[in-house]
Amino acid sequence: MKALCWTGINELAVDRVPDPQILNDQDMIIKVRLSSVCGSDLHQISGYIPAMRSGDVIGHEFMGEVVEIGPDVTKHSIGDRVVVCSVIACGRCWYCENDLFSACENGNTNPAITEMMWGQHPAGLFGYSHAMGGFKGSHAEYVRIPYADYIAFTIPDEVDDQTALFASDSAPTGWMGADLGGVKEGDVVAVWGCGAVGQMAARAAMLLGADRVIAIDRFEYRLDMMEREIGAEVLNYEKDDIQAELRERSGGRGPDVCIEAVGLEAHTPGLHYRYEQLKQQTRVLQTDRPHALREAILACRKGGTVFNLGVFVGLIDKFPMGALMNKGLTLRAAQQHGERYIPMLLERMASGELKTAHLMTHPMSLDDGPEGYDLFKNKKDNCVRAVFQP
Amino acid sequence: MKKKTLLFGGLLIAGGATVAVRSKIAAERKTMFDAQRWHVITVNRPASEIAGTADLPAPLLSLGEMIEIEIRPAPGDKGTEIAARLIAIEADEDPKTALRKLRKALRDTQWLIETGEVLSPDKPPSTRTTLTSLPIEIATRRAKGEGRL
Structure with a gap:
C-alpha cells in the first residue's frame, strides 16, 4: 500500500x-x-x-x-x-x-x-x-x-x-486540558496556542462554563480563526504584553486555569529564542523549549492550575519552580x-x-x-x- | 618535554583503563543485584481470581524451578501483585539473559491476564536499517526483556 x-x-x-x-x-x-x-x-x-x-x-x-x-x-x-x-x-x-x-x-x-x-x-x-x-x-x-x-x-x-x-x-486532547485542568463556571481560562488543539481546549472551556477564554498565538490567521470559529478573546504575543493583558482581563488575579497547547518547539520574541534554540540543538543543555509553559506558570493566579497539553519529550532548562511552589499552583499534564x-x-x-x-x-x-x-x-x-x- | 608527554599519556591510559574496569565491575554488580531482587507486576484482577501459581499463564510457569513466585492482593483495590525472582540460574547462563527472560515472562503474563493475548508489534516492518537507527533496533529487539520492571 x-x-x-x-x-x-x-x-x-x-x-x-x-x-x-x-x-x-x-x-x-x-x-x-x-x-x-x-x-x-x-x-x-x-x-x-x-x-x-x-x-x-x-x-x-x-x-x-x-x-x-x-x-x-x-x-x-x-x-x-x-x-x-x-x-x-x-x-x-x-x-x-x-x-x-x-x-x-x-x-x-x-x-x-x-x-x-x-x-x-x-x-x-x-x-x-x-x-x-x-x-x-x-x-x-x-x-x-x-x-x-x-x-x-x-x-x-x-x-x-x-x-x-x-x-x-485534537478534540479529546483539548477537552482533557479543560476538564482535568478543572475549569468550572465563572473561571477565566487562558490557552497558549491557537492550532487545532488550542481551539478545542478553548471551546471545551466555554462548554464547561468558563466566563472568559483568552487565547494566545502569534499568527494572525490562527487568532482570527480562534475568534471567528470558537469565540474566544485573542492576544498576539509578538504585539501584546501577555502577562499584563491577562492580569487586566482577570481582575488582576491571573487566569484560574492556564492551558499550554504548544509543546517543545515553542517560540518567543527576541534574542532569548535564539539562545533557547541553541541550547536545544545541543540535545544536552535541554531537549525541549518551554516558553509557553513558563508563561503559563507565571500568568496563572495563586492556587490555580496549569495543564500542559503540548508534547514534551525530555528535559527543559530554567523551569520556574519558584513561581509554581510559592503561588501554590497545580501542574498537570498528559498525553x-x-x-x-x-x-x-x-x-x-x-x-x-x-x-x-x-x-x-x-x-x-x-x-x-x-x-x-x-x-x-x-x-x-x-x-x-x-x-x-x- | 617528550618524557612529560609520555608520562601524561601513560597516566591518561591507566586512568581510562581503571575507569573502564570499575564501570564494568559496577555494571556486573548491578546485574547481580537486579537478578536477585524481586520483579513485580500488578495485574488488574482480584486476588481471588489468582489464588496460586497454578492460575498463572504459561510464560511464568515455563521458567519452572528457575524462579520463586509470590502472589498477594495489591493495596487500594489496585488488583493483584505478582512478584518473581530468580533463584537458580543455570551454570552456563548469563545472569543478564536469565533476567531478560524473567522480565519478558512477567510482561507477557500481565498482557495475558488482563487482555487475553500478548499484543504483537506491527509487522512486517516498513523500516530500513541505517547507521543511526541501530541503537533503536537493538532497544526494540530487547524491549520486553529490559527496562525497570
Whole structure:
C-alpha cells in the first residue's frame, strides 16, 4: 500500500510499504478516509523524537471504514465508519479502568525504551516512534487497529467525516486540558496556542462554563480563526504584553486555569529564542523549549492550575519552580486520555455543539503528503491542518 | 618535554583503563543485584481470581524451578501483585539473559491476564536499517526483556 514515511530529519516520502495484517484476535483493519497532520508530528520530523527509524509511517489523527475484523472484535462490523483514538490502550488494565488511557499498561510493545527515559512506560501511539510502540501511522491507505473494541468508535450518521476526524485526537486532547485542568463556571481560562488543539481546549472551556477564554498565538490567521470559529478573546504575543493583558482581563488575579497547547518547539520574541534554540540543538543543555509553559506558570493566579497539553519529550532548562511552589499552583499534564471523551464528543458533534470541520484548511491527496507538511510546518497559505485523503 | 608527554599519556591510559574496569565491575554488580531482587507486576484482577501459581499463564510457569513466585492482593483495590525472582540460574547462563527472560515472562503474563493475548508489534516492518537507527533496533529487539520492571 501507499504511505507517507519519515525517511530522515526533515525528510518525508510517499512510499510503498507492506499492507497491515490482523496480528491479534482483537485487531481490525480500516481503510483510511481522512488522516490529519498534527503539531506533534513536527517534533518527529524535525528530529526531536529520538526513536524514529527511516521508513516509519507517520500520522495519528484519522477516521475510516472497517474492512477486516479479527475473531474477537465484537463492537464493529465490516463497512462501519469509525474514528480511532490516537492512543492505543487495552481498556482493561487499572489505568484504563480509571480513565487514564494514555498510561495503559498493555498498549506499548516497546516498554523498556520509555521506562529507561521516564521511569514507567505510557500507552502506545499510532505513528509516533518506536518509543511509543513503533505502530505504523495513519498517513496510509490502511491501518491495523489493535484492541479495536476499545479504541475505535462508530461515527453517528449525523456527523460527517471532516467533523468526526478531529474526535481522534485534537478534540479529546483539548477537552482533557479543560476538564482535568478543572475549569468550572465563572473561571477565566487562558490557552497558549491557537492550532487545532488550542481551539478545542478553548471551546471545551466555554462548554464547561468558563466566563472568559483568552487565547494566545502569534499568527494572525490562527487568532482570527480562534475568534471567528470558537469565540474566544485573542492576544498576539509578538504585539501584546501577555502577562499584563491577562492580569487586566482577570481582575488582576491571573487566569484560574492556564492551558499550554504548544509543546517543545515553542517560540518567543527576541534574542532569548535564539539562545533557547541553541541550547536545544545541543540535545544536552535541554531537549525541549518551554516558553509557553513558563508563561503559563507565571500568568496563572495563586492556587490555580496549569495543564500542559503540548508534547514534551525530555528535559527543559530554567523551569520556574519558584513561581509554581510559592503561588501554590497545580501542574498537570498528559498525553490525551481520548477513549474517556470520544463517545461524549461525538454526541456533542452530532448536536452541533462542537464544530471542528473548519480546522481542515487543506484537504489533499496522500501523494501530496510532503507538501502538506511543508504548508503546515512553515505556516504557509494560512494552513491550520492539512488532511490527507488516501 | 617528550618524557612529560609520555608520562601524561601513560597516566591518561591507566586512568581510562581503571575507569573502564570499575564501570564494568559496577555494571556486573548491578546485574547481580537486579537478578536477585524481586520483579513485580500488578495485574488488574482480584486476588481471588489468582489464588496460586497454578492460575498463572504459561510464560511464568515455563521458567519452572528457575524462579520463586509470590502472589498477594495489591493495596487500594489496585488488583493483584505478582512478584518473581530468580533463584537458580543455570551454570552456563548469563545472569543478564536469565533476567531478560524473567522480565519478558512477567510482561507477557500481565498482557495475558488482563487482555487475553500478548499484543504483537506491527509487522512486517516498513523500516530500513541505517547507521543511526541501530541503537533503536537493538532497544526494540530487547524491549520486553529490559527496562525497570
